[in-house]
Amino acid sequence: xxxxxxxxQSLIVQEGxxxxxxxxxxxxxxxxxxxxxxxxxxxxxxxxxxxxxEEKSHEKITAKLDxxxxxxxxxxxxxxxxxxxxxxxxxxxxxxxxxxxxxxTRLTINP
Amino acid sequence: GAVVSQHPSWVICKxxxxxxIECRSLDFQATTMFWYRQFPKxxxxxxxxxxxxxxxxxxxxxxxxxxLINHASLTLSTLTVTSAHPEDSSFYICSARDPGTNQETxxxxxxxxxxxx
Numbered sequence: 001x002x003x004x005x006x007x008x009q010s011l012i013v014q015e016g017x018x019x020x021x022x023x024x025x026x027x028x029x030x031x032x033x034x035x036x037x038x039x040x041x042x043x044x045x046x047x048x049x050x051x052x053x054e055e056k057s058h059e060k061i062t063a064k065l066d067x068x069x070x071x072x073x074x075x076x077x078x079x080x081x082x083x084x085x086x087x088x089x090x091x092x093x094x095x096x097x098x099x100x101x102x103x104x105t106r107l108t109i110n111p
Numbered sequence: 112g113a114v115v116s117q118h119p120s121w122v123i124c125k126x127x128x129x130x131x132i133e134c135r136s137l138d139f140q141a142t143t144m145f146w147y148r149q150f151p152k153x154x155x156x157x158x159x160x161x162x163x164x165x166x167x168x169x170x171x172x173x174x175x176x177x178x179l180i181n182h183a184s185l186t187l188s189t190l191t192v193t194s195a196h197p198e199d200s201s202f203y204i205c206s207a208r209d210p211g212t213n214q215e216t217x218x219x220x221x222x223x224x225x226x227x228x
Binding site: 033035040041042043044045048088090096097098099100101102103104 | 115117143145153154155156157160170202204206208216217218219220221222224
């Protein structure tokens with residue numbers, strides 16, 4: 001959706017390196033969700049952000065939502081092969097939790 | 112986290128037949144469920160919002176008579192693809208809101224892959 005831009009579309013990273021995925025909205029968000037998907041499978045919930053300036057971490061993954069609530073980043077520290085997959089950001093633009101998704105970022109981790 | 116299941120995980124059918132896909136919340140009650148569709152190498156697109164005890168609300172461009180949604184209980188929503196055609200072949204994923212969590216996290220099922228011959 002042009003309302004939500006996710007970048008980069010693909011990312012190849014050496015194991016152990018850090019990486020960042022960005023998600024930018026044209027509208028102020030009620031909530032921003034990060035999911036991980038393996039090709040042809042369902043989505044694994046990672047994190048949800050609601051407040052401007054909010055930051056959450058789980059293991060080696062950190063997600064932030066900017067103060068304006070229009071941009072979010074997902075940062076992975078010391079990447080591992082298990083981090084490989086497709087990362088999707090989903091935005092709640094209406095408050096009804098109907099999510100608009102970005103195009104996804106395909107992450108490959110090289111050993 | 113909360114678990115959402117879907118059945119079947121994959122289905123192959125002949126053109127013109129109808130296919131029913133079930134979405135269940137296994138350990139929480141969901142007054143609202145969502146149905147998404149994902150074409151190969153594309154992102155998810157919301158089709159409709161399934162509301163327990165009332166009619167579903169459909170997104171623009173989604174035919175309600177084509178994609179019948181029934182949310183008969185707090186743990187089950189069904190999507191029926193009526194008179195399926197090859198262009199309906201896709202990956203259908205449901206999600207459910209867990210109102211019990213502080214932030215109403217939305218959990219997704221494993222998806223159903225539909226192939227219409």
